[in-house]
Amino acid sequence: MMMTRTVYVNGQYVPENEATISIFDRGFTFADGVYEVTSVIKGGLVDFDGHMARLKRSLRELSIALPHSIEESKNAHHQLVTLTKLDEGVIYLQISRGASDRDFPFPDGAMPTMIMFTQEKSLIDAPAAKTGIKVISVEDIRWARRDIKSVGLLAPVLAKQAAKEAGCQDAWLYQDGYVTEGSSNNAYIVTEDDVIVTRQLSNDILHGITRHAVLDLAREKGMTIEERPFTIDEALNAKEAFVTSASTFVYPVIEIDQQSIGNGTPGPVATRLRELYIENALANLS
Numbered sequence: 001m002m003m004t005r006t007v008y009v010n011g012q013y014v015p016e017n018e019a020t021i022s023i024f025d026r027g028f029t030f031a032d033g034v035y036e037v038t039s040v041i042k043g044g045l046v047d048f049d050g051h052m053a054r055l056k057r058s059l060r061e062l063s064i065a066l067p068h069s070i071e072e073s074k075n076a077h078h079q080l081v082t083l084t085k086l087d088e089g090v091i092y093l094q095i096s097r098g099a100s101d102r103d104f105p106f107p108d109g110a111m112p113t114m115i116m117f118t119q120e121k122s123l124i125d126a127p128a129a130k131t132g133i134k135v136i137s138v139e140d141i142r143w144a145r146r147d148i149k150s151v152g153l154l155a156p157v158l159a160k161q162a163a164k165e166a167g168c169q170d171a172w173l174y175q176d177g178y179v180t181e182g183s184s185n186n187a188y189i190v191t192e193d194d195v196i197v198t199r200q201l202s203n204d205i206l207h208g209i210t211r212h213a214v215l216d217l218a219r220e221k222g223m224t225i226e227e228r229p230f231t232i233d234e235a236l237n238a239k240e241a242f243v244t245s246a247s248t249f250v251y252p253v254i255e256i257d258q259q260s261i262g263n264g265t266p267g268p269v270a271t272r273l274r275e276l277y278i279e280n281a282l283a284n285l286s
């Protein structure tokens with residue numbers, strides 16, 4: 001018998017084939033909404049508070065009301081984990097401005113739409129963590145407010161498709177010659193002097209929740225970090241490269257534009273940071 005997944009729509013838990021939202025929903029017509037992806041390991045939530053803090057910030061920047069308190073959202077996350085028996089994977093949450101006849105300015109009285117669903121995914125033993133991933137570089141054609149986790153994701157869709165067609169797993173985006181971030185993750189290199197370099201926070205990149213945790217752990221262990229832009233050329237000559245996100249934790253990058261990074265295998269810094277991140281996540285599940 002086919003199992004149908006239970007999903008969340010505006011306070012209701014329903015089978016996915018019975019979940020509906022309006023065709024006038026502004027998330028659908030204008031990409032007028034934001035999202036979060038929270039990972040689940042051993043049935044517990046990873047970095048939940050950080051994801052909710054960023055969700056509130058994204059909503060505030062767009063003047064969309066938070067439809068439920070963070071406490072209610074947390075309960076809903078737990079309820080979905082229970083109903084779907086999710087042990088390891090991710091929970092996707094999206095809030096849009098709601099449904100209204102199509103018109104650009106904010107509508108009066110629209111109620112935000114909130115949906116959530118789960119996706120099973122191997123996170124701790126993800127094969128890509130052991131093999132590393134190959135990326136291509138692609139020009140960053142996104143809008144100027146990448147700090148808002150908007151559902152307008154056509155640029156990363158095109159970048160990931162180009163990567164796939166090139167036989168790679170992801171794309172690193174660059175602007176004015178400098179890497180901004182990965183298409184759905186933050187990007188790092190490790191220099192000859194073992195300095196971890198990643199672009200500084202600004203409106204040019206998403207303020208990754210995993211980035212924050214990984215940099216804290218690296219600092220705790222006495223590693224040196226420089227938050228500054230770097231070029232693809234610098235990355236090609238780096239000892240190591242890697243990415244971080246909720247759905248990957250830390251993945252080593254072993255190739256950029258068909259050129260090997262370091263010796264072309266996952267490096268010790270990325271591998272160590274991944275171990276530290278997972279250990280810390282397991283000890284702090286909510």
Ligand code: PDD
Binds near residue numbers: 184185186205244247
């Ligand atoms: N992406 N940068 C971009 C552009 C992202 O889309 C993401 C996350 C990150 C990493 O942020 P965090 O560590 O908070 O997950 C950085 C999610 C996982 C996604 O779109 O599926």
